[in-house]
Amino acid sequence: MKKPWSITTTLRNPERLRSFLIILKKLENFKWTSENQIKYQILLIKERVYGYGSKQFYNGLSQAQINLIDDQAKEISFEKAEEIFNAKNYEDPAMRGRQSINPLKKFGFVVIKDEKIFITSLGKLFLDDDFDLGEIFFRSFIKWQIPNPDSDDYKLENGYNVEPFVGALHLIRKVNEMSRKSGEKEKGISKEEFSLFCPTLVNYKDIELYSKKIIALRENLKNKTKQQQKIIRDKYKKTFAREFLGKSNNAEIQKLLKNLKDYGDNAIRYFRLTRYIYIRGGGFYIDLEPRRSVEINALLDFDNAQSKTFTSKKEYLDYISNISEPKLPWETKEKLIEIAIKILEDIRLFEQEIKVISKEFLDYKKLDEIGLKKFIENIRNYRRELQDKQNHQKSQNTEQIKSYIQEFENIFESEDRPILLEKLSSLGLNALNDALKIHPNYPVGDDNEPTFTAPANTPDIECFYQGFNAICEVTMLTGREQWYNEGQPVMRHLRDFENKHSDKTSYCLFIAPKMHRDTINTFWTAIKYEYEGRTQKIIPLSINNFVLLLKILVQIKAENKFLKHGEVTRLYDEIIDSSSSFIDSNEWLRNIPNAISLWQKSLTF
Numbered sequence: 001m002k003k004p005w006s007i008t009t010t011l012r013n014p015e016r017l018r019s020f021l022i023i024l025k026k027l028e029n030f031k032w033t034s035e036n037q038i039k040y041q042i043l044l045i046k047e048r049v050y051g052y053g054s055k056q057f058y059n060g061l062s063q064a065q066i067n068l069i070d071d072q073a074k075e076i077s078f079e080k081a082e083e084i085f086n087a088k089n090y091e092d093p094a095m096r097g098r099q100s101i102n103p104l105k106k107f108g109f110v111v112i113k114d115e116k117i118f119i120t121s122l123g124k125l126f127l128d129d130d131f132d133l134g135e136i137f138f139r140s141f142i143k144w145q146i147p148n149p150d151s152d153d154y155k156l157e158n159g160y161n162v163e164p165f166v167g168a169l170h171l172i173r174k175v176n177e178m179s180r181k182s183g184e185k186e187k188g189i190s191k192e193e194f195s196l197f198c199p200t201l202v203n204y205k206d207i208e209l210y211s212k213k214i215i216a217l218r219e220n221l222k223n224k225t226k227q228q229q230k231i232i233r234d235k236y237k238k239t240f241a242r243e244f245l246g247k248s249n250n251a252e253i254q255k256l257l258k259n260l261k262d263y264g265d266n267a268i269r270y271f272r273l274t275r276y277i278y279i280r281g282g283g284f285y286i287d288l289e290p291r292r293s294v295e296i297n298a299l300l301d302f303d304n305a306q307s308k309t310f311t312s313k314k315e316y317l318d319y320i321s322n323i324s325e326p327k328l329p330w331e332t333k334e335k336l337i338e339i340a341i342k343i344l345e346d347i348r349l350f351e352q353e354i355k356v357i358s359k360e361f362l363d364y365k366k367l368d369e370i371g372l373k374k375f376i377e378n379i380r381n382y383r384r385e386l387q388d389k390q391n392h393q394k395s396q397n398t399e400q401i402k403s404y405i406q407e408f409e410n411i412f413e414s415e416d417r418p419i420l421l422e423k424l425s426s427l428g429l430n431a432l433n434d435a436l437k438i439h440p441n442y443p444v445g446d447d448n449e450p451t452f453t454a455p456a457n458t459p460d461i462e463c464f465y466q467g468f469n470a471i472c473e474v475t476m477l478t479g480r481e482q483w484y485n486e487g488q489p490v491m492r493h494l495r496d497f498e499n500k501h502s503d504k505t506s507y508c509l510f511i512a513p514k515m516h517r518d519t520i521n522t523f524w525t526a527i528k529y530e531y532e533g534r535t536q537k538i539i540p541l542s543i544n545n546f547v548l549l550l551k552i553l554v555q556i557k558a559e560n561k562f563l564k565h566g567e568v569t570r571l572y573d574e575i576i577d578s579s580s581s582f583i584d585s586n587e588w589l590r591n592i593p594n595a596i597s598l599w600q601k602s603l604t605f
Contacts, residue, residue, distance in 0.1 A: 188287025195264025
């Protein structure tokens, strides 16, 4: 029975992969014995990277052990972590460590060579403080293949022969080519098409066949009602699953279709990080990133998605471990110049649209390959600056602000709520007033859309004004895990930001659907007493509170008035200062909507 490929369903968050890697580094160069496999799992528990907050993991543990894991203020000793691990009474304890290392091996961050743990050059790049998430996962995915000599999950003789990421790019390009030839609009493939056809694309020879299947299915759906389309799709998926499995068992067919949706959703999330695909059509279609067309076409013309052949496992592990392999087909002077030209064309269009003086650039055509790569990196960063300025200009439009409000109010219907909350908060802060710069720290694609949330070691958004500075931290968490994940980190980020920008007063805006009592009590201490010896200015706002500010802004703009950042500072200070009027943090929190209302009435222009 054939099985689809999947990236990982156990670690949906790339940042968790990094945490797993950080812990594994403690065992680097040690032999990957059963004892060290168990030790690795115990270390993951000790550092609360594994098991923490998982009700399933808590089964079988004593209440004292659960309380210890839950209380982040307390350190878990290795001995206590070992007791927790042993309390799970695993049938094969060492297997837990092997399962935990598997995603790191799959992505090429780690290899086991000569029975020892070895972190690859790509893994070391991931451990750097200034790691580039997109570059890391792109470098990983272009090497990922099934089968490979380091895994027995797939075998060539059973029909498996594909590089999944490269194969998915080929499939999208082929569907676009067929659409264009038939006079249809090129739009990539839908999420539903991706989930059905990409994880089941286990042999590169099927790329054209699968492309034809997608086009044929679309033709069959044309001019049908939504109900008719649903019936056709459901029937098609069951038939497709039956043919893929080679079985007619209804339970196995339903299980495969359910898994394919999970595998597809997760693959889209990870592939998006590479910046080589982008989401279009209101979030329903996955297409090739047009701003990387030179790279994508060069890659696909060079690599047909066939898995590579290695004479030995050692040869494969050496290949995985070497970040300089494979040499990318566009890393020639001619192709790099072509890439630079396309980016510069983009830049000139943005400069014209947002009406800024055209920036002069050096004569890049005289640079060598290394110089060109650095130049391309710099102009991509400059393009993002222009895109951010464009976002700021667009955010001044009243109708645009109303669209932010609507998206905020519908945020719980979104699949990627944490990413959307960071994006909307950034756009809302741009809209509010005359900020000098609003800088979100989330990674973005070439379309300037976030591909993931901001890394854990930085503020979500940094804000710079004439009279003050601020950071903005956001979360969709509402339970006690809000305090675990946000309490100390928010205060630490603010203190680091204060120290870095000590010339002005710094605030922190904390936005969440609602505040957990432990989070508020933690901030309350920093506001009224101290954090690391000094008080802090933290303003907790629910999403509804922040939306209220945007609604007030719409009213102000309707009167042709402008909200200056000094007025926002006054609101922040009034909320902070009002804490002295309350002895209870919850009373202070409940008073914030009233403080916003009084501030609105006091606005003068």
